[in-house]
Amino acid sequence: MRRNYNQVNLPFLRDAHDLNPATVSIADELSKQYYLGYRSLGAKDGRWHSIRVEVRNRAYRVRARRGYIAS
Numbered sequence: 001m002r003r004n005y006n007q008v009n010l011p012f013l014r015d016a017h018d019l020n021p022a023t024v025s026i027a028d029e030l031s032k033q034y035y036l037g038y039r040s041l042g043a044k045d046g047r048w049h050s051i052r053v054e055v056r057n058r059a060y061r062v063r064a065r066r067g068y069i070a071s
Contacts, residue, residue, distance in 0.1 A: 051065065
């Protein structure tokens with residue numbers, strides 16, 4: 001059984017024996033992360049600004065913030 005917490009597909013933990021597969025799964029996912037950043041040229045207006053991250057290859061899964069507050 002698997003549960004989806006915050007869009008992360010993690011194994012369901014029933015007892016201590018389930019910890020090793022769970023930590024292996026988490027370590028595997030963390031080893032494949034990339035961080036992207038950019039500097040906005042807009043004013044720091046304190047408002048919410050939406051962003052969208054896309055990839056051409058649908059084999060990749062993107063998890064990204066939906067926006068930011070410019071402050």
